[in-house]
Amino acid sequence: MKKIKSIVWDVETQNDFIMPEGTISVPGAYEMIENFGKAIYHFQKKGILTLGSVDAHTGPELIPGTKDQYFPLHCIKGTKGQQKIASTQADILYVSDNKYSDDALDLVVNEVMDGRRVYIEKQGLNLLSNPNTIDLIEKLGVEEVYLMGVATNICVKEAYDAFKDMQKKVYLIHSAIKGLDIPGNTEKEGLEYMLKSGAEMYRF
Ligand SMILES: [Zn+2]
Numbered sequence: 001m002k003k004i005k006s007i008v009w010d011v012e013t014q015n016d017f018i019m020p021e022g023t024i025s026v027p028g029a030y031e032m033i034e035n036f037g038k039a040i041y042h043f044q045k046k047g048i049l050t051l052g053s054v055d056a057h058t059g060p061e062l063i064p065g066t067k068d069q070y071f072p073l074h075c076i077k078g079t080k081g082q083q084k085i086a087s088t089q090a091d092i093l094y095v096s097d098n099k100y101s102d103d104a105l106d107l108v109v110n111e112v113m114d115g116r117r118v119y120i121e122k123q124g125l126n127l128l129s130n131p132n133t134i135d136l137i138e139k140l141g142v143e144e145v146y147l148m149g150v151a152t153n154i155c156v157k158e159a160y161d162a163f164k165d166m167q168k169k170v171y172l173i174h175s176a177i178k179g180l181d182i183p184g185n186t187e188k189e190g191l192e193y194m195l196k197s198g199a200e201m202y203r204f
Pocket residue numbers: 055057061074075123124125
């Protein structure tokens with residue numbers, strides 16, 4: 001089967017995170033709406049496909065490592081807040097967080113090979129909270145990942161950790177990531193952590 005060496009991974013560019021009226025609006029992310037679309041287009045011109053993840057919550061989500069710190073309700077499946085922003089919207093095939101059979105995943109892989117955008121739905125912060133993520137990435141043959149989206153120090157960092165554990169080379173798309181400072185976890189710290197442990201910044 002054909003392999004896909006490089007991908008863009010679009011992390012949670014959804015209304016609740018990006019729009020000013022979103023329930024966890026990342027400061028400054030709204031001003032970057034065009035950048036998110038431009039990043040996808042930049043790689044598309046090079047023949048590099050975009051995949052990604054969306055929060056698809058059915059209830060509250062906890063910030064791990066803190067006591068009683070809940071995020072506000074966000075990205076509840078089926079709401080406008082859960083939908084992707086226009087600049088990263090496309091004809092997307094979503095992979096639910098039910099465990100897919102090998103055959104079902106092969107069908108998803110075929111869609112990607114045909115140029116379809118595929119996004120995994122997730123409940124937790126980490127993209128491995130969808131049990132299909134690793135199998136999908138490995139079946140595609142991915143070796144390097146260009147990360148974009150929000151928030152740099154939260155879900156982008158979680159995605160970085162997941163891809164690093166899968167031994168993938170990770171690049172951060174400079175113009176298309178944005179952080180959200182929360183107690184004990186800042187954008188600056190998240191960036192430093194990733195850049196010191198193997199990520200590289202990608203500018204275009
Ligand atoms: Zn969430």
